[in-house]
Amino acid sequence: MREVAVIGCGMTRFGELWEKSFRDIFVEAALKAIDDAGVDHLDSLYVGTMTSGLFVGQEHVGALMADYLGVAPVPAVRVESACCSGGMALRLGFFDIASGNSDIVLIGGVEKMTDGADVTYALATAADQEYEVYQGVTFPGLYAMIARAHMHQYGTTRKQLAHVAVKNHHNGSLNPHAQFQNEITVEQVIGATMVAHPLTVLDSSPVSDGAACVVLASSDVAKKLKKPLIKIVSSSAATDALALHQREDITTLKAVKHAAESAYKMAGLKPTDIQLAEVHDCFTIAEICIVEELGFVKKGKGGEFTEKGETALEGSIPVNTSGGLKAKGHPVGATGVAQAVEIVEQLRGNAGKRQVKNATIGLTQNMGGSGASSVVHIFKKES
């Protein structure tokens, strides 16, 4: 398997981008990434999008974006795995280079969610239609059940959940690309409009528009560019039952656990080697479960770990320095690629006020639905 590195990255600001179309925001992020990489051609294009058919009435997104970026006839394809479509696009582009087929590949993630579609219905297509959605459950409801179970089994508190949102809003306040750049308090989270008990609107990631891109290259090509070499040392994915009721324990995100274990194995690393991580905090409870599955803390202790500040910018393992899905925003297909953008900017030392000092190894964890699919990448800076 050939070595693969990230040589460029770019993203739009996330938010309600009503003045720009689906294709506009993709091209904006793509041109930034290509310019950053300094390359004059691409061999292939992978685009992560969850459900552009339902959001904007457009499928065939790979070819569309190749066309509007002006790179046709370059091969292009769209990759979907619900909210980890972006992370999966990164993984498949990684294989394209690793196999020797391509030298330079553009990975994009894009979603336009605020153009008038029924967002709750569109997002629910990530759950099991026959056994969950037709019975009336929605994603806030599914994650609320996970939260209640975690509180019951492990004593996780309402306040601990809120701390995830408070931390991520603080980080978002330092990120010029974030949808929300305002600080919030624990009291505000707990007192906000209830969505599905115990989760309030401030436990929930927003509805967003946005795009993010990275340019990958074989390490040989990357070495010729005079830039810090950010290698992808692991790309790993796994699946689990779609429907929550089919899992042995709903507080365990098996797909995350499996993907993480094989990612550590592939890189020859352990959880304590990771210096910062971007994880899929679609709801506050998700981040708590994920830091446990990634092995940053013992099962059941994620809430306490967060409350103590271990995952804060100055903590032992900064998590979601970008603001995460909660504050940076969550244009679903774009999220996995935006996570990679944040880790690359951090490893390059370009993260401004939210910079983690001397970071050389970072991890991204992206997840679909209530955890039926997950993808984990590990990035390593080599000098």
Add this chain to the structure above:
Amino acid sequence: MREVAVIGCGMTRFGELWEKSFRDIFVEAALKAIDDAGVDHLDSLYVGTMTSGLFVGQEHVGALMADYLGVAPVPAVRVESACCSGGMALRLGFFDIASGNSDIVLIGGVEKMTDGADVTYALATAADQEYEVYQGVTFPGLYAMIARAHMHQYGTTRKQLAHVAVKNHHNGSLNPHAQFQNEITVEQVIGATMVAHPLTVLDSSPVSDGAACVVLASSDVAKKLKKPLIKIVSSSAATDALALHQREDITTLKAVKHAAESAYKMAGLKPTDIQLAEVHDCFTIAEICIVEELGFVKKGKGGEFTEKGETALEGSIPVNTSGGLKAKGHPVGATGVAQAVEIVEQLRGNAGKRQVKNATIGLTQNMGGSGASSVVHIFKKES
């Protein structure tokens, strides 16, 4: 790049499968392919589906199918490129093995089109929403414009178009998996209900449900099985402008031409080396343009070539021995994989009454929209 071979294949009958659900038909095809391959595990799963979100309200199809096939936590992902989603899934699974990441990969294509969705709207998401669909054009209209231009520029006749449908219905009559197993005549095609002049309903592929799967393996793994070794010697893709008005010449399918040229180059073969081909005859005119772009005949001569019987079962280059999209059916995401199933069955000598004698090299060409994306694979039997 590691060598990749097809070690198993299976499909449902194509048609109106009202008694079976989306996940049911996938699992039916997958179990047949796995049983045919004789493997006891999978390393990864790729599923091609065009727009299950619009057809059946279900995205997150990779994980869903891994779950219902009972193979989770195996990594799984859905791949989309409109009507060449299946071919693209095959291509990405090919890279997964070629890179050394996986040894055994299941590729599936599946679509459930007859469950009540607005099929014309759903399929139109493969065209350029902003510049084509919102102006009222549909796919029969787009292909009718290509047909008119081809007739005008090259003297292709109405009768020649009909010959594509007549040939493919004859082949379909020999295929127990085909949706239509009845012969039709040139007069019937021309006299059928007009859809978009000059194309009648018998120039058009039907609305179908169906699934098809192949199991890929590294050649090393494949060689251990006591079966004919069917290698994938090329996997190639390309893109073009989505909107017809943005192309220099609407009778030229540039993405097909580019994908074919690089496929021949990758395999070290030329068009005359190909002994049979499955191509994307979504409308009769498409097959005529495609046999030209694949280099089987000079540009503009595809109609005459077909009328003379060169693409018939007994012709110099049998095309769509399965019945093609026209007669076998066109569950859009499944089509590209079903093409591979047909070529593998032919190269194995298992194609029954439609068997092409002594075939060792076959090609599949799958296409999205009005040709904005295309993927070409070449398969070679080694004894």
